[in-house]
Amino acid sequence: xxxxxxxxxxxxxxxxxxxxxxxxxxxxxxxxxxxxxxxxxxxxxxxxxxxxxxxxxxxxxxxxxxxxxxxxxxxxxxxxxxxxxxxxxxxxxxxxxxxxxxxxxxxxxxxxxxxxxxxxxxxxxxxxxxxxxxxxxxxxxxxxxxxxxxxxxxxxxxxxxxxxxxxxxxxxxxxxxxxxxxxxxxxxxxxxxxxxxxxxxxxxxxxxxxxxxxxxxxxxxxxxxxxxxxxxxxxxxxxxxxxxxxxxxxxxxxxxxxxxxxxxxxxxxxxxxxxxxxxxxxxxxxxxxxxxxxxxxxxxxxxxxxxx
Amino acid sequence: xxxxxxxxxxxxxxxxxxxxxxxxxxxxxxxxxxxxxxxxxxxxxxxxxxxxxxxxxxxxxxxxxxxxxxxxxxxxxxxxxxxxxxxxxxxxxxxxxxxxxxxxxxxxxxxxxxxxxxxxxxxxxxxxxxxxxxxxxxxxxxxxxxxxxxxxxxxxxxxxxxxxxxxxxxxxxxxxxxxxxxxxxxxxxxxxxxxxxxxxxxxxxxxxxxxxxxxxxxxxxxxxxxxxxxxxxxxxxxxxxxxxxxxxxxxxx
Numbered sequence: 001x002x003x004x005x006x007x008x009x010x011x012x013x014x015x016x017x018x019x020x021x022x023x024x025x026x027x028x029x030x031x032x033x034x035x036x037x038x039x040x041x042x043x044x045x046x047x048x049x050x051x052x053x054x055x056x057x058x059x060x061x062x063x064x065x066x067x068x069x070x071x072x073x074x075x076x077x078x079x080x081x082x083x084x085x086x087x088x089x090x091x092x093x094x095x096x097x098x099x100x101x102x103x104x105x106x107x108x109x110x111x112x113x114x115x116x117x118x119x120x121x122x123x124x125x126x127x128x129x130x131x132x133x134x135x136x137x138x139x140x141x142x143x144x145x146x147x148x149x150x151x152x153x154x155x156x157x158x159x160x161x162x163x164x165x166x167x168x169x170x171x172x173x174x175x176x177x178x179x180x181x182x183x184x185x186x187x188x189x190x191x192x193x194x195x196x197x198x199x200x201x202x203x204x205x206x207x208x209x210x211x212x213x214x215x216x217x218x219x220x221x222x223x224x225x226x227x228x229x230x231x232x233x234x235x236x237x238x239x240x241x242x243x244x245x246x247x248x249x250x251x252x253x254x255x256x257x258x259x260x261x262x263x264x265x266x267x268x269x270x271x272x273x274x275x276x277x278x279x280x281x282x283x284x285x286x287x288x289x290x291x292x293x294x295x296x297x298x299x300x301x302x303x304x305x306x307x308x
Numbered sequence: 309x310x311x312x313x314x315x316x317x318x319x320x321x322x323x324x325x326x327x328x329x330x331x332x333x334x335x336x337x338x339x340x341x342x343x344x345x346x347x348x349x350x351x352x353x354x355x356x357x358x359x360x361x362x363x364x365x366x367x368x369x370x371x372x373x374x375x376x377x378x379x380x381x382x383x384x385x386x387x388x389x390x391x392x393x394x395x396x397x398x399x400x401x402x403x404x405x406x407x408x409x410x411x412x413x414x415x416x417x418x419x420x421x422x423x424x425x426x427x428x429x430x431x432x433x434x435x436x437x438x439x440x441x442x443x444x445x446x447x448x449x450x451x452x453x454x455x456x457x458x459x460x461x462x463x464x465x466x467x468x469x470x471x472x473x474x475x476x477x478x479x480x481x482x483x484x485x486x487x488x489x490x491x492x493x494x495x496x497x498x499x500x501x502x503x504x505x506x507x508x509x510x511x512x513x514x515x516x517x518x519x520x521x522x523x524x525x526x527x528x529x530x531x532x533x534x535x536x537x538x539x540x541x542x543x544x545x546x547x548x549x550x551x552x553x554x555x556x557x558x559x560x561x
Contacts, residue, residue: 104316
């Protein structure tokens with residue numbers, strides 16, 4: 001199936017000389033939730049801003065639902081809803097007015113029933129006649145989402161949707177995003193919270209210093225996440241893994257002073273009990289043990305580390 | 309054309325106007341009334357008439373122009389500067405709207421507001437002095453052209469300004485002096501020859517002169533020249549706005 005967003009050789013150099021994006025290639029699949037993960041200043045917002053038409057690219061080509069964002073900008077932009085990172089709202093407007101305004105801006109006729117549905121979904125219906133300036137930060141975030149949904153977009157960009165948002169709203173937001181996905185909306189969210197990507201995404205992309213360094217199915221990343229290691233510190237070093245233990249996935253480390261067992265936490269059984277029984281039978285004593293897990297966080301930190 | 313977007317922007321801007329009705333309508337009416345009291349009564353007592361027009365009536369077109377210029381610039385510049393300042397401009401930039409549609413919405417609203425204020429001032433003036441309008445069609449034409457042109461000019465200022473101070477700079481330091489020296493309160497030929505010549509490089513002179521001609525049939529400069537000057541300035545502003553949207557200057561990085 002044709003990707004809904006296709007980014008080819010995209011680069012951006014700001015007037016200041018800062019190269020925010022270098023040769024970015026990325027394809028977003030129709031109907032997926034894609035999480036773009038990266039540290040601050042990695043280029044997440046620049047990437048989103050270019051796709052949405054707020055920042056001019058220095059080079060490259062972007063198609064949104066088959067429409068070139070430069071040549072066919074009307075069709076491309078109509079497909080997109082954007083929830084910006086900053087809480088930029090028209091303070092003096094009412095929730096209803098600002099949401100209706102957004103719908104008109106995107107070229108659609110007024111549809112009070114749709115606006116009502118959006119506001120109810122976001123628990124904003126009671127606040128529809130309130131001025132935005134009287135709302136809390138979390139409510140303002142909801143208003144921005146309502147504005148982005150007012151023109152029934154097929155693609156929704158959420159730039160750091162849960163930055164500075166309390167747990168309840170975060171849960172609400174995730175529920176809403178899943179609901180939109182179920183309606184066929186493609187969702188692209190940026191975040192630097194790994195658990196958010198874990199919780200929400202179908203696929204994860206990692207961006208560092210303006211380059212996409214990894215795009216992978218979340219399930220694949222989770223498989224890596226699920227891998228765990230048990231390290232046994234031996235009382236006396238071994239030269240090789242004894243044949244009696246060859247049935248276990250064992251490796252020697254620290255010059256034979258450590259025995260490392262790799263297993264899957266989701267495996268049933270994990271094989272630890274059997275290993276320990278076999279170790280006792282082989283007469284191998286250990287002085288200490290520890291377990292370690294390659295979390296998505298570790299993978300992520302490894303990937304984005306300066307010297308990585 | 310994305311007409312719903314033009315309507316949305318226009319409606320948004322007009323809503324802001326009505327929300328601040330006290331400031332946007334009452335203030336100009338009050339200040340104009342003060343001009344009548346001070347200039348009309350104090351000076352009018354000594355200058356009986358200019359070119360056969362009673363002084364009180366003579367200053368009416370100039371006062372309307374004064375309000376039209378300042379209101380057009382203030383409304384249009386604030387209208388586009390504030391979203392840039394507050395960050396809400398992101399929505400306009402990411403919407404399927406062409407520059408023409410954005411300009412139509414913002415400039416159309418600013419011009420509507422200043423025309424409305426101009427007409428209210430005209431009505432207020434009619435309470436103080438007997439007025440006659442010899443060329444009503446031309447009067448409306450000058451009103452429209454001036455409002456649109458200076459709203460475009462204000463829109464440019466709002467795009468160019470990078471702070472509230474700069475937003476005020478051009479209106480305060482350039483437009484107000486030019487308007488006062490543009491013959492709002494006197495005929496250009498009342499000035500000494502040097503100042504009379506200098507006045508001819510003041511674009512506001514042509515606006516006020518043409519507008520006054522539409523009222524009383526007398527003018528400082530030919531009405532054709534007035535019209536040409538307004539159209540020239542309109543073309544300049546249109547060119548500058550087109551350039552800004554084409555290059556993204558101050559709008560996009």
